[in-house]
Amino acid sequence: MNQTVFNALSKTDVVFPGEQWFFYWKTSAAMWESKISHHPKDEVLFLPLYWGLHAPKEGAWDFGDLSPEADLKRLIDLCGAHRRQVAILLPMSPMPFLPNGGMPVHITRHHSINSHGLMKAGVDHEGKLHKFYSFYGGKVFQSYLEFVDVVHKYLTKHKLHVPVYGLEGREFSTHFNSTREDYSPAFDQNFNRFLKQRFAENESQLSDPKQELILKREFQETTGELFAQSTAEVLQNWYKSQLNIVFIGARENDLMVRSVGDGLAPTEIMLQILHCLNQGKLPSSAILTSHEKTPLVTRFLTEQLSGTYLEREAKLRSRPEELTDELIPLEFFYLWEKNQQDTHNFSSQGLIPFLSKSFRWSYRFLEHFETSFLGPDLEQERIKLARLQGLSRSEMAQLLKLFLMGQKVILDRSGWSEEQERRFHLFLAENNLETQIVNYKTQILITKLGEGRLFVYDGATLCTQNKEEQADFWQNIMNYLELKHLNAEIEEGIIWCWKVKAISRDDLNYQEVRRIYLYNPTSYRKSMLIPSQKSFAFLRQLDPVSAKVKSTPHGVEVELLPQGAVNLDFGKFA
Amino acid sequence: MSQNLDALYLVYSFVNTQEREAELSPARYHIRGVYHDRGAIPVGELQEMAKSIIHENFMELFFNSLDEIKSFGDRLFNDYSAESLYLLSAQDFNLALEATSEASKLSENLKKYGERLVNEDVAKSKGFLSKFFR
Structure with missing residues (x-):
């Protein structure tokens, strides 16, 4: 069955909600084989584990003894028999498509609450409303680890050699917040313990409410890391990495828009997905209803999200080293900045407005520095833009190496440290590089080596220019680089x-x-x-x-x- | 901007602004959003309408009292021809959500737990017209 036909069919199939996900608990186990045989052969099936299904009551586990739909071995064996590759997704935060967010009933104590005191919940692809429960509740972490341990033993016992990924749900928001984010009394209790430990000797530091908000975020992040690290430690070789999935339709506001209102508008769905890809995030349409997946949205999802993007991110499929007959997003720029909230960020320098206008969706912010910057040959064509502020010594060295390898690198030196400045000049001297200084809106240092081009400019000065001058600056840089793009x-x-x-x-x-x-x-x-x-x-x-x-x-x-x-x-x- | 809607739902929370501003200021009511059966009213429109009710913090949609929120409700009735507006505090909203398992049933529960304000103009015109369509 070809991809388009499969996607059109799966639009109404609650078992295949999108992006190769398989909701095995949504159908009778007797139907699994038929469903699996309809899945395209060359695509990996992603199985998100439903914790609550496998933990029916305290101290009891079910992998098929009580409910046939919990029989993971049979499910994975069936996939193998039909030559379908499988990957398990292990939720580490509330999932908007699972009852109670996935948590077993016997440990649901405290509702998860957002920062405005409103209960958190998700609406799934069938219009069911699932309330989230606090991952900070008593026993939750301990019960979660027990579940991971049981999964590990189960996979080992049955020799089920399938990769397992930690799955973290994210919302479409400025910071792509985790669905685990919570401000319930359960969270407060744990947070207070964290504060007591951290400021045991100096409680006066706790009097600043702004500082408290920062610490709350820090604590939430630390908890996320704890879940991920513990999962990796327990699962050992089975564990591959963490996938952060942005569920389109899971924002705080979406709960009302999708319950009381008419659902997310097609424009909003498409823009959110493109924005996620642009920001280096993994969007998912898995919780969108068939009403929201209009024919136009379905076509968009088929053309922009289906296929192999999740497999690539999960490293189940390698990135091509050169262009193939597979269509991939046209990206001219890879952007890297440690702190996107900084006052001299790329947006304030006029770069983002310029790219949004002239190279719309054809640039990407990178989430991970090392893995993405030193990509295969195909990426040599892409211009690497980075802000040096906050970059480590080795990260800066990698960027300069890219230039030596013939790539085009643009660096913002505003806020760089004395050490970085010293290292940069040492790099120029060691490699005998001739430089040219151009004063245009700001001071730009230009260096060439073979095909390689290196620009170093002062972003802080650029921030003081008006929008037109900023756009002129970037347009001139792009002209110099002779980028060819069809303007529409x-x-x-x-x-x-x-x-x-x-x-x-x-x-x-x-x-x-x-x-x-x-x-x-x-x-x-x-x-x-x-x-x-x-x-x-x-x-x-x-x-x-x-x-x-x-x-x-x-x-x-x-x-x-x-x-x-x-x-x-x-x-x-x- | 005028639209014929069944009902509007206004969700607000009580905010202790000291937590946000680190200074002594009174606690306030924060409008989290206004929704109807076609979606949400854009924040920009809410801010524009809030300007006529409150003179400070209208961009943040902070109101000093419930009476101000009710005045804002009247302002909403001017622009949106809805018969009712349901005011829901965070507690009301949570009770409604707690009682709901199907998204399509949430509006019923919001009506049950929210405080109803009636748009007299729309209610009267409906009453008047209903005489003709009996």
């Missing part, structure tokens, strides 16, 4: 993004193929123009729905009716 004149309300792939046999004249995806979630007819541009040729339109496409000497004109969509391929010349 697109009406407000249209959702669009780019992907890229290698050429096929029919497109031999080109270097690569770039595809723009256009979606109209509004109730109005919209038109747009992709102007003709040197180095690019229009190749074809694909899968038009309520769309008209006309190729003219000025460019490609597109008209999209409400809920319309179309994809356009362009060939890029060398």
